[in-house]
Amino acid sequence: MAESGGWHTIESDAGVFTYLIESLGVQGVQFEELIALEADYLKQLSPVYGVIFLFKYQMGKNRSEAPMDGRHDMDAPNHMFFANQTIQNACATQAILSVLLNADKEQVDIGDSLREFKEFTNGFPSDLRGETLSNSDLIRDVHNSFSRSSPFVDEGTRQATEEDDLYHFIAYTPVNGVLYEIDGLQPAPIAHGSCTQDEFCDKVIPVIHRRIDRYPPSEIRFNLMAVVQDLRVKAVEIGDEEMLAREEQKRNDWETENELRRHNFVGFIHELLKGVIKEKIKGGTYDEWIKQTKDLNLQKAIAARKGEPVD
Known part of the structure; x- marks a missing residue:
């Protein structure tokens, strides 16, 4: 994997991710941080299009090894969007796009820019898709607009070493009736068995539990974000004015926090x-x-x- 190539690190934050995709033209979608790793809790946010999982990455692992859970699907559908990560610091946005570009177009409006990107890369091998994503000025500029302002040396200007604490984003989402783990550092999507959209919440939670269980009990640095319908839309649909007010206030808070990220204090x-x-x-x-x-x-x-x- 190459160095940063102008991509900066961004936080695993619901407000960052939500405004990032809206800046790319996505409509009616937001992110919610999960505070409980339970299927019933996740179902409360339905419809859930996928989840983004952040974890400490173990350096030195051979990406061609068979996965410890699931199997590499070398015959995944050609129309499925899977891109190898070819550059540092892009994994957050790459994981996000792995959910959105594989979502049912009847459920999720990804907007003209991402729709054109998906159509342009359709049929590309995964490494070329990754290169195309990494070299997209639009996606990179929007991604970087949500990085924290810093007067110090950008960590992305040097190659990571095994002494660094590195964190990696991956996606879980159902595609064509299969639960997929989409990790740009793997040679192919990882299939975890059959899964419909309605079964996703029940089936993804055990997979994530098994992954967390492979770490020492002292390791607690994980983050899980659900990709869901804009909860303001949901509040209007069910006529819940209190929920709508809470979600509007949340958006205002996110906007303020994102603006503060752009300033160096x-x-x-x-x-x-x-x-x-x-x-x-x-x-x-x-x-x-x-x-x-x-x-x-x-x-x-x-x-x-x-x-x-x-x-």
Whole structure:
């Protein structure tokens, strides 16, 4: 896999993902973070088009090995969108598109831009599809517009090593009556047995549980995001005004958070800290302030070692 090629990392965040796909022209779809890994909980969000799973990636694994669960479907339908990941930092958007570009067109409106992209790459081998995705100015620019502003060196400018904590996004979605795991680092989609759209919630949860169980019990750094119908549309359909108000407020909060991501506050914080220090020195309380801060940090460190709550 090549280096970043101008792709930046983005957060696994429902607001980021929702506004990202809307910027690409997708209509009537949003993301919801799952706080419980239960089929009944997932069903409450129906219709569910797929899920995006974030996990710590184990470096050095041979991508041609047989999967530990399921099987590589080398004969997956030609019209199915599967692209190899050919560049770093693109896996979040690639996983998202793996759900959307395989969704039933009667259920999901992916918009003109993604529809043209899907039609253009139809019939391409998976590696060429990945190269085409990586070189799409539109998709890359929209993806990068949701990365955090940083004054420091972009991690994407260097090749990852086995010492890094790396995280990877993959997708699970039903296609043509089969539950597929779509991972751009694999040679083909991974089939997990028969699965209709109505069965998806019941069948995907055990698969994810089995994957998590392969990690040590101490590993808790996982994130699962459901790709669902815009919940504002659902609220209107069932006439739930309270739900509609909550979803509208959620959208407002997401918009604010996304706007903040685009700003670099290091300069502001630096000037603020300079002002605080200036006032402490002027008032003759600087040394006492530093001592109190050190004592407080020491107390927190001791409490943390003992497993005690830290205020």
